[in-house]
Amino acid sequence: MSNKVDSGKTYHHKCTGEALETADAHSAPKDITLFGSCFCPFVQRVWTALEFLGIDYKNYEVDPYKKPADLLEVSPKGLVPALRLESYNPPRAVNESTVILDFLEEYVHTAPHVGIYVNNKSGLASTTTGRSLLPPVSDPYARALIRLQADHVNRALIPAFYRYIQAQDEEKQIEGGRAYVEAINGLLKLFQRAQAESSSTCGLWHEEGSLSLADVMVAPWVFRSTNVLVHYRGFALPEGPQFRAYVARLVKHPAFKRTCSTEELYIDSYERYAHNRPNTSQVANAINAGTALP
Numbered sequence: 018m019s020n021k022v023d024s025g026k027t028y029h030h031k032c033t034g035e036a037l038e039t040a041d042a043h044s045a046p047k048d049i050t051l052f053g054s055c056f057c058p059f060v061q062r063v064w065t066a067l068e069f070l071g072i073d074y075k076n077y078e079v080d081p082y083k084k085p086a087d088l089l090e091v092s093p094k095g096l097v098p099a100l101r102l103e104s105y106n107p108p109r110a111v112n113e114s115t116v117i118l119d120f121l122e123e124y125v126h127t128a129p130h131v132g133i134y135v136n137n138k139s140g141l142a143s144t145t146t147g148r149s150l151l152p153p154v155s156d157p158y159a160r161a162l163i164r165l166q167a168d169h170v171n172r173a174l175i176p177a178f179y180r181y182i183q184a185q186d187e188e189k190q191i192e193g194g195r196a197y198v199e200a201i202n203g204l205l206k207l208f209q210r211a212q213a214e215s216s217s218t219c220g221l222w223h224e225e226g227s228l229s230l231a232d233v234m235v236a237p238w239v240f241r242s243t244n245v246l247v248h249y250r251g252f253a254l255p256e257g258p259q260f261r262a263y264v265a266r267l268v269k270h271p272a273f274k275r276t277c278s279t280e281e282l283y284i285d286s287y288e289r290y291a292h293n294r295p296n297t298s299q300v301a302n303a304i305n306a307g308t309a310l311p
C-alpha cells in the first residue's frame with residue numbers, strides 16, 4: 018500500500034514525449050478531427066486505432082471538464098473522445114470510444130471517400146494498410162470471441178481499475194487490488210478460450226498476433242497499471258510469463274507507443290483519482306455513487 022500526500026497536482030493540457038510528436042504531426046485539417054485530452058485512456062483507445070488502421074486525422078486537444086461549446090456539439094455529455102466528421106456539410110460527429118472504434122473499423126474497410134480505399138481486382142474492399150482490429154467477417158465466431166474480451170474490459174476491468182485507484186482506506190485498497198487482479202485474470206481466461214477455440218491470430222496474446230479490438234480497448238489501463246497504480250498503490254501486475262509477454266507486446270506496440278506521453282503526465286493527472294478528490298470526473302462520481310460509468 019502506498020499513501021502519498023495529495024500535492025494538489027491536476028491533469029495536464031498538453032501531451033509530452035512520443036505522443037507530442039504524434040500530435041504535432043497531426044495538427045493540419047483532415048476529414049476526421051479527434052477531440053481528445055492527453056491524459057484520457059478512452060481517447061487513447063481511439064488514437065491508437067487511428068494510428069494502427071492508418072486513417073488520417075487532425076488531433077485537437079480539449080479540456081473536457083470545462084465543456085467548451087465545440088466539444089458539446091460533438092459529444093452531448095461533454096466527454097472525450099469524439100470525432101467530428103468534416104467531410105459532411107454541416108459536419109457530423111461520433112462519440113463514445115467503443116462506438117468510435119466500431120466506426121473506424123468499418124470506415125477503413127468500406128468508406129470509398131476516405132482516400133485510403135483501394136479497390137482490388139476481386140471487387141472486395143481493401144485498404145492501403147490492410148489492417149483490421151477484428152478477424153475477417155467470414156469468421157463471425159472468432160470476431161465474437163474478441164468482442165467477449167472487449168465486453169469484459171468495459172464491464173469488469175475498467176470499473177475495477179477506478180474502484181481500486183479511488184479507494185482511500187487500507188482495507189478497501191487491498192480489496193480493490195484483489196478485485197482488479199481478478200478482472201485481469203478474467204481477461205486472460207477469455208484469451209485462452211479464444212486460443213483454444215479459434216485458429217485466428219488476431220490479438221497480441223498470440224506471439225505473432227496483430228493488435229485487436231480488445232487489445233486497443235484494454236491497453237490504456239494496462240499501461241496505467243505499470244505507472245499510475247505502481248506509484249499510488251504499489252501495484253504489481255500478475256506474474257506469469259505468457260501474461261508478462263502479452264503486456265510487453267501491448268505497451269511496446271508502435272501504434273500504442275506513439276500515443277504515450279511520459280510517465281509524469283499520468284502520475285500528475287491521476288493524483289485527483291488517487292485521493293478521490295470531490296468532483297474529479299463523471300467516471301469518478303459514478304464509481305463513488307456505485308452507478309454505471311458514463
Ligand SMILES: N[C@@H](CCC(=O)N[C@@H](CS)C(=O)NCC(=O)O)C(=O)O
Pocket residue numbers: 054056057058059060081082095096097098112113114115297298299300310311
Ligand atoms: N464512455 C465514454 C467515457 C469517456 C470519458 O469518461 N472521458 C473523460 C476523460 S478520461 C471525460 O471526458 N471526462 C469529462 C467529465 O468527467 O466531465 C467513452 O468510452 O468514450
